[in-house]
Amino acid sequence: MASDQRGTANAASTSTSTIIIGIDFGTTYSRVAFTWSGKTEKMEVITSWDSELHLSSDEEKTPTVLAYGSKGKSTWGYAVPRDAEQVKWFKLLLIDTKDLPEEVRASAKIKAAREYLRKHNKTSIEVIALFLRHLWNHCIQRITETIGRALVNFSKFHIVVTLPAIWPDYARARMREAASVAGMLGSRLAGETELTFVSEPEAAALATLSDMEGRQDIKGSDSFVVVDCGGGTVDIISYEVVKTRPLTVKECVKGQGGLCGAVFVDEAFSELLKKKFTITKWNKMSDDSRSRLLHDEWEHGIKPQFEGRERTWAINIPWECLDKKSLTSMNALPKVALTANDVKGVFDPVVNKIWSMIQDQITTIKAKNAEDPKYIILVGGFGRCKYLLESIKKRLDGPKEVLQSRGAGPWTAICRGAVIHASASNGLSSLQVQIRSRISRASYGTTVDPEWDAKKHKKADIKYWSENYQSWRAKDQMEWFLKEGEDISVKHQVRRAYNMLYEIWQKTCQPEQSIYFSTVAPPSARKDKTVKKLCDIKWDTRIDVSALPTWTNPLGTVLHQLKYEIEMTSSGGSVDFAVYHNGKRQASKNVQIDYYSN
Structure with a gap:
């Protein structure tokens, strides 16, 4: 009996706790961070993903990939086999085709995603809901293992989902519907689950501001531009420091954004290889072979290492691309050569769009404040790109600096910022970072x-x-x-x-x-x-x-x-x-x- 009374007391003591879960549902990768009442400084990022090959399973991100199997089964993230028929880029299907730029509508990946949905007779909301269900179940399991079942069972949930700032408002209603279908808003003993939204650039900015708190080189009236470079979208938001203790900022000019993220660089590299291989050879490759080639040579080779310097890469043409005559006359795989100019041609169309938005922000800030922003801060998965950093540095004039963190910081900024946003709105945050005002985009x-x-x-x-x-x-x-x-x-x-x-x-x-x-x-x-x-x-x-x-x-x-x-x-x-x-x-x-x- 005494034991039962202690259990009831423990439940009552945790009944007012709130677990805040920040979800960065991305075009190519998704990330989740969480904390609980008064513990913002102990925020954790979800890892330990289920993995088919047990590679990258402890990353702070999981691929936004889904595969429907037989008998209603489905796999997701790292658990999707490379050779499985799968759907990617489905986040972009949440918005109507007419609201996508022409070049995005014409993208092979978008067409493939739409075809996958037609084949399986699914809507974009149903596919997103299924992915979110897998993601949510995994996260609840990891959170329970971290803080204990009692705290999870008797705490309220506040879920914060991030969305691109450039997306139309109806996307938020569709995301709420997907979250509901995914079971994220189901009834719980602790009370109704709260679901709110925050724009991706603001979430990224909040995480960046928390990292900058206490810096001696930040003073009142300083401004800086946060460039959130994701898989599908790039959003830019600029702030001016109102005061330093606590660090308080206001949005100083209207933000910008565009569909010019990393996926469009990836697609351009695929097109480059197709030309180098020739269409005939490229079409002989299986989907699995293409996926492996892009994964090994591009995603974990050229893309993260390229800074713009002159050099040449030699890529093997797989055996399956060759005809019988070539196979009998060769004792080594033939190669195609990629030059630095080839790779620049892949990056530059996207980098130029990003630079154009940054330049507009700098010009507008200078016209308003009579001085340049102090820092250009790159965040997001694509924000870690070395070539993007070097390209922007070369184009800047004056005392402005470009900041780019290494490690997991840039690509977890959005999910961490989502948690900070919700913590502040609930009065739970121990961080002394405040956004005083924003500028309306409409x-x-x-x-x-x-x-x-x-x-x-x-x-x-x-x-x-x-x-x-x-x-x-x-x-x-x-x-x-x-x-x-x-x-x-x-x-x-x-x-x-x-x-x-x-x-x-x-x-x-x-x-x-x-x-x-x-x-x-x-x-x-x-x-x-x-x-x-x-x-x-x-x-x-x-x-x-x-x-x-x-x-x-x-x-x-x-x-x-x-x-x-x-x-x-x-x-x-x-x-x-x-x-x-x-x-x-x-x-x-x-x-x-x-x-x-x-």
Whole structure:
């Protein structure tokens, strides 16, 4: 009996703990970090992956690869055999084809991924959900082995998933659906699991800032550019130091991003080899042979070592590529030669795009602050690339420096930063790093029909007579919560009040409000072609109209009036919305938010 009482006490003592899990779901590799209440300084990165060949299983990353087998079985990550039919790059399928640049849409890897999904009759959300299920189960097992089953069972979970800053908002809703299908949000004794999102560059910046904390060469007004180079996307975010103790920064100019990550360098190298081998020889190779060749000669050979210096690489042409005559007349494998210029031709199209974005950030910062940023900081898996570092260093002028960490630091920055972000928002972080404000990448607002004002409204506006209000109104005018380029406080919350009128005969109502966005600056004053629908906010609860207060119009007609507020909160590069009625926030289960892909 005493033992049972101790067990209950132990459970109660841990019931308020929170385990924070940061997931960097990447195009080529995925990474996960975690911590628990008040233990940010003891953050751990998940390793010990299941591996088919027991190679690289203790890396701080796992390949974002999935293979469907027979009888519903599937393998993932390092456990996928090299010769298995597999799907890669499926993260990029989360967004609609029209939102991908033309060169990405035409990519052989994207086409192969789409074909794989068609063959197996799967949607992108189903494939992502299956990969996340494998990843999640592995992580929970490792976390349990690290901190113990009791703490895991009686702690709340806060999951933070990172997303590219350049992705449309609907991708977040799709990722939430995938996480739910994966079982990550299932009911637990400790309470509802919280799922939030943070942009990849902000997460990377938070990890970088924590590493820079306490440096004596950082002073107020210094600025620096964080370049997050991932597998698929490259995002850039720039900060200015507000104060050094504690280290507090604000985003100083609007960030940038593009689909120009490492996968496009890899694909360019495949195309180079195809030309060097000739199409005939290349097509004779099996998928497994090509995979091994690229893995050995490129991924673990030329790619990480290349700095731009003059040299030549000799690559064997496999026996299977040769015809019978060649096989009988040769006693050694023939080779193809790759020069430094060949390899530069593989890297440069992507590096040039990255440099163009960095250059834009530097120019904008200098125009605003009258001085250059102090550091250009490379993070992310591709951020470890030696040639990228040397290329940027050669193009910089003035006192600016490029910083590039070695080891696992750059490629774990995003998952570690996700944990730091959630820890700070929960008041659990022991790190003294703060982001005071961000800059909005778009304008967000709703439509309103205000009273017609001849001085304010234009001929393009639609003028109509409202029977309810007994006045002329201007249809579909924009009321912006937030405008592109504006500073957003980390805890920035904006509310807008709305009225809806219902006639006496109506019994119930189920309100709905549309949210719009625009990337044009300044945003339009009316809903035109530059204004796109972001989402619809729908109340799942039906409201008794007869219970609402009444309002009488100038003709004496009595109408019921519903007053409510919509609150917009900005956090981690994304926006969230909530509905308030009678001063109370409506529970998420009572409000449905449907995102649109325009």
